[in-house]
Amino acid sequence: MATSRRKFIKISALGFGGLATASSAFQLFGSNSYLDAAFKQNISNKFKKSATYCEVCFWKCAAWAFSNEEGKIKKIIGNNEDPHCYGRLCPRGTGGVGMYSDEDRLKTPLIRTTINGEETFREASWEEALDLIASKFKHIKDTYGAESFALLKHGSPGSHLEHLFKAYGSDTIAEPAYAQCRGPREAGFSLTFGSWVGSPEPTDIRDTKCLVLIGSHIGENMHNTQVQEMSDAIDNNATIITVDPRFSTAASKSQHWLAIKPATDIALMLAWMHVIIEEDLYDKEYIKKYTSGFNELKDHVLNFTPEWAYGITTIKPEEIRKTARAMAHAAPAVIIHPGRHVTWYGDDTQRARAMAILNTLLGSWGRRGGFYFKEKISVPKFPHPEYPHPKWGWKDIGEKFPLAQMGITTEVMKCAIPSENNKYPVKALMVAGTNITKSIPNKKLLEEAIDNLEFMVVMDTMPMDVTGYADVVLPECTYLERYDGIRSSPNREPSIAVRIPAVKPKYDSKPGWWVAKQIGERLGLSSYFNYNDFEEVIKWQLTKMGTSLDEMKKIGVKNFPRKSGPLYLVEGKKHEFNTQSGKIELYSKELRDLGFDPLPVFTKHPEPPQGFYRLNYGRSPMHTFSRTANNPNLNDLKSENNLWVNPKVARIIGLKTGQSVWLRNQDKITSTFSIKVRVTERIRWDSVYMVHGFGHDNKKLTRAFGKGINDTQMISNVAVDPIMGGTGMRGNFVEILTEDPHKNIKI
Amino acid sequence: MRYAMVIDTLKCVGCSDCVVACQTENDVPIGYCRDWITETVSGTYPNIVLELKSERCNHCDNAPCVRCCPTGASHIVDGGIVLVTHNECIGCGACIESCPYDARYQHPEGYVDKCTFCHHRLEKGQLPACVSVCPTKCMYFGDLDNPNSEVSKLLKNRKWKTLAPEAGTKPNVYYLI
Numbered sequence: 001m002a003t004s005r006r007k008f009i010k011i012s013a014l015g016f017g018g019l020a021t022a023s024s025a026f027q028l029f030g031s032n033s034y035l036d037a038a039f040k041q042n043i044s045n046k047f048k049k050s051a052t053y054c055e056v057c058f059w060k061c062a063a064w065a066f067s068n069e070e071g072k073i074k075k076i077i078g079n080n081e082d083p084h085c086y087g088r089l090c091p092r093g094t095g096g097v098g099m100y101s102d103e104d105r106l107k108t109p110l111i112r113t114t115i116n117g118e119e120t121f122r123e124a125s126w127e128e129a130l131d132l133i134a135s136k137f138k139h140i141k142d143t144y145g146a147e148s149f150a151l152l153k154h155g156s157p158g159s160h161l162e163h164l165f166k167a168y169g170s171d172t173i174a175e176p177a178y179a180q181c182r183g184p185r186e187a188g189f190s191l192t193f194g195s196w197v198g199s200p201e202p203t204d205i206r207d208t209k210c211l212v213l214i215g216s217h218i219g220e221n222m223h224n225t226q227v228q229e230m231s232d233a234i235d236n237n238a239t240i241i242t243v244d245p246r247f248s249t250a251a252s253k254s255q256h257w258l259a260i261k262p263a264t265d266i267a268l269m270l271a272w273m274h275v276i277i278e279e280d281l282y283d284k285e286y287i288k289k290y291t292s293g294f295n296e297l298k299d300h301v302l303n304f305t306p307e308w309a310y311g312i313t314t315i316k317p318e319e320i321r322k323t324a325r326a327m328a329h330a331a332p333a334v335i336i337h338p339g340r341h342v343t344w345y346g347d348d349t350q351r352a353r354a355m356a357i358l359n360t361l362l363g364s365w366g367r368r369g370g371f372y373f374k375e376k377i378s379v380p381k382f383p384h385p386e387y388p389h390p391k392w393g394w395k396d397i398g399e400k401f402p403l404a405q406m407g408i409t410t411e412v413m414k415c416a417i418p419s420e421n422n423k424y425p426v427k428a429l430m431v432a433g434t435n436i437t438k439s440i441p442n443k444k445l446l447e448e449a450i451d452n453l454e455f456m457v458v459m460d461t462m463p464m465d466v467t468g469y470a471d472v473v474l475p476e477c478t479y480l481e482r483y484d485g486i487r488s489s490p491n492r493e494p495s496i497a498v499r500i501p502a503v504k505p506k507y508d509s510k511p512g513w514w515v516a517k518q519i520g521e522r523l524g525l526s527s528y529f530n531y532n533d534f535e536e537v538i539k540w541q542l543t544k545m546g547t548s549l550d551e552m553k554k555i556g557v558k559n560f561p562r563k564s565g566p567l568y569l570v571e572g573k574k575h576e577f578n579t580q581s582g583k584i585e586l587y588s589k590e591l592r593d594l595g596f597d598p599l600p601v602f603t604k605h606p607e608p609p610q611g612f613y614r615l616n617y618g619r620s621p622m623h624t625f626s627r628t629a630n631n632p633n634l635n636d637l638k639s640e641n642n643l644w645v646n647p648k649v650a651r652i653i654g655l656k657t658g659q660s661v662w663l664r665n666q667d668k669i670t671s672t673f674s675i676k677v678r679v680t681e682r683i684r685w686d687s688v689y690m691v692h693g694f695g696h697d698n699k700k701l702t703r704a705f706g707k708g709i710n711d712t713q714m715i716s717n718v719a720v721d722p723i724m725g726g727t728g729m730r731g732n733f734v735e736i737l738t739e740d741p742h743k744n745i746k747i
Numbered sequence: 748m749r750y751a752m753v754i755d756t757l758k759c760v761g762c763s764d765c766v767v768a769c770q771t772e773n774d775v776p777i778g779y780c781r782d783w784i785t786e787t788v789s790g791t792y793p794n795i796v797l798e799l800k801s802e803r804c805n806h807c808d809n810a811p812c813v814r815c816c817p818t819g820a821s822h823i824v825d826g827g828i829v830l831v832t833h834n835e836c837i838g839c840g841a842c843i844e845s846c847p848y849d850a851r852y853q854h855p856e857g858y859v860d861k862c863t864f865c866h867h868r869l870e871k872g873q874l875p876a877c878v879s880v881c882p883t884k885c886m887y888f889g890d891l892d893n894p895n896s897e898v899s900k901l902l903k904n905r906k907w908k909t910l911a912p913e914a915g916t917k918p919n920v921y922y923l924i
Binding site: 074075076077078088089090091094095097219220222224227228230231232234235247249251252253257259621622632633634636637638646680681682683684685 | 757758760761762763764766767768770771772777778780788790791792793795796797799879880881882883884885
């Protein structure tokens with residue numbers, strides 16, 4: 001493929017829409033208005049029920065998919081036996097139907113081509129697309145080494161490709177879920193407790209007496225188990241303390257909402273530690289038995305009084321004292337929630353450390369109503385030859401971040417840009433299950449990296465923005481149409497769930513496992529794919545686990561008894577933590593030895609200049625990442641994002657709810673599309689807010705194209721966490737433009 | 748038997764799962780809905796109150812939609828559920844006009860449609876689809892004539908309100924506050 005291309009293809013003359021569109025799943029009843037209830041019932045009785053687990057987000061709730069005699073998905077409901085969803089899906093899971101029925105889906109493989117000087121895609125057969133991909137894999141390996149072919153991935157399709165890449169000899173693998181999301185808290189909590197928080201978080205919310213949410217929007221993020229347990233906690237009259245500059249949904253359920261000035265959370269937490277220690281509210285037994293470094297901590301927080309924090313956070317000293325006492329009163333049944341998507345200001349590992357330390361002072365780690373010890377059941381590995389050992393991989397690429405525990409996407413992308421310092425050249429890229437142009441900030445860097453690639457292939461179910469950069473686009477079938485790996489969930493008790501195809505793949509789409517196997521076979525890696533159908537793999541694994549595919553088809557979820565020991569720390573029994581000292585490390589020698597602050601310190605972050613507002617973004621319960629905006633059912637619930645503006649700001653600029661505005665950030669980046677204003681008291685006057693995942697620029701997403709603003713586009717100033725490489729994305733400021741900046745320019 | 752729905756506004760997060768579950772359960776065409784979420788914000792930053800609630804047909808005891816229906820398509824069945832018989836409905840829209848809750852819509856097939864409390868599910872002993880999916884479990888359904896039902900107990904023990912009581916429709920959807 002010529003390297004002069006790599007322009008994002010906005011309009012393709014060929015491809016995408018060529019095949020016939022199937023009728024919508026919703027036309028069945030609509031076509032005859034005189035169907036009465038009895039007849040409907042008759043039809044509904046013929047629904048086929050198939051076990052699956054959801055792939056609309058990463059939570060992977062087990063579910064039942066109901067399909068009719070025509071082979072169409074009619075509805076999806078939670079599996080009652082699943083401790084991961086308690087039998088209830090969130091709106092995205094219920095709306096998974098739309099992922100299947102979306103007529104904009106990728107339908108056939110596409111190959112980039114140039115016709116009359118215009119770059120476009122043409123439809124291709126699987127044979128041709130896979131042959132081309134395999135030839136590129138071979139070429140990269142022969143010319144640069146397998147390590148130069150990188151994989152950015154997420155979710156179930158990602159794991160099939162990870163197997164392919166490892167068999168091929170590349171460990172150049174990363175996912176936005178780490179450096180763009182939860183990496184800092186994993187680093188911060190492992191430094192303290194010796195173990196990751198992981199997913200799902202082992203927060204004992206249903207039994208907690210006090211839940212502290214610091215920029216954690218449970219209810220707007222529909223992390224299923226947690227939303228349900230928070231509701232139980234409300235029933236049990238638990239105290240909820242929310243720290244958020246925005247009046248989030250969780251804030252509205254809280255007894256204490258601390259309307260903090262953005263970027264000052266560490267100061268608040270240091271003051272809380274000060275109060276808890278000064279007022280003797282900490283768990284002395286726990287501290288003595290399980291921790292090291294308490295005296296250093298005590299000295300460290302001596303001067304961080306609530307009065308000191310007031311000037312920084314704008315939270316009144318008595319509020320700080322009152323909430324610290326409320327936490328201590330509930331301890332150890334208290335949770336300072338580690339949050340998710342915690343890449344904010346570049347000192348995020350330190351903020352996570354502050355959270356971990358607070359939890360320790362209150363004795364909540366390993367305590368009922370605090371954090372439980374979760375347990376996972378391991379799924380036996382389907383036999384395959386040993387993977388070759390790559391000369392370098394994600395670890396080497398991220399070497400300047402000593403505590404990175406997974407690949408750092410931005411560092412992998414940088415390796416695609418040739419320079420003298422680039423020791424690890426990335427020449428080709430495969431992307432699966434993640435819309436990287438919206439999940440990874442700093443579009444300029446991404447585009448430069450992509451532009452320098454020799455080859456890029458994207459596998460997805462939808463023509464996401466990222467597919468516009470690909471040389472080859474592969475249409476994956478949805479989770480409702482394929483087998484996938486066994487879901488093994490760590491919860492209070494371990495459980496497994498299966499995904500069985502409920503219907504045949506629509507159009508010419510194929511399962512991810514099939515794609516991986518096809519490429520693998522073309523590369524002479526058949527021994528790694530020693531099965532005809534992935535069904536054989538899970539059949540073998542399930543039998544090894546003491547069940548069977550037949551049984552799992554009937555039950556969908558199987559729960560196993562705990563074997564690792566009690567859920568909580570046992571009174572009077574020694575517990576060894578997986579840290580260097582075997583104790584919970586309040587003072588981190590590991591950080592000190594690496595030249596970082598051994599205890600969290602507050603650092604002042606830049607504030608918006610005159611006329612600019614801090615860009616805050618968050619989640620909507622109806623959408624996941626930037627991957628669901630076009631889903632007909634979910635788009636029907638929320639089709640675009642709005643710009644939340646405080647009424648005071650609206651008065652100054654002269655904004656009204658519903659008015660379209662554009663944004664320009666501090667680096668002069670102007671939003672491609674406009675966004676409708678929502679004037680609301682729920683946001684501070686120094687910030688604006690929008691939900692992530694809109695502003696799609698691929699016209700093939702007929703419902704989502706051009707609706708709202710892509711927040712990631714506005715994030716060009718990225719504060720990188722020196723400890724683990726996380727990309728802090730909350731330090732961008734925007735001005736609000738009321739006139740169309742593009743009116744004389746054709747986009 | 749007097750069916751009622753009780754919705755705890757203190758737990759609702761406004762996720763709209765009830766809306767999409769209703770759409771898939773009842774084949775409500777995309778672009779229409781039988782239930783929806785409202786959000787009310789009052790106060791000034793930082794002293795704000797937010798109320799989220801899931802709304803739908805109130806299955807009123809004194810239902811204006813039933814009174815004004817010229818064909819009798821709108822009617823009340825056992826348990827007080829207000830239903831529309833689609834093949835008797837001429838789509839005149841009188842009921843849409845009369846409903847103080849704006850709970851009815853004109854189905855593209857020409858008849859008027861709205862929440863049925865998932866009558867077809869109740870017959871099978873199941874809860875309405877919205878109630879059965881709600882991830883915050885903020886929705887309750889049951890018989891107000893039974894003093895031991897969950898809904899009766901909740902209304903006895905908690906503060907509640909109904910929507911537009913001044914309309915005199917005697918609604919059967921209650922909101923815990």
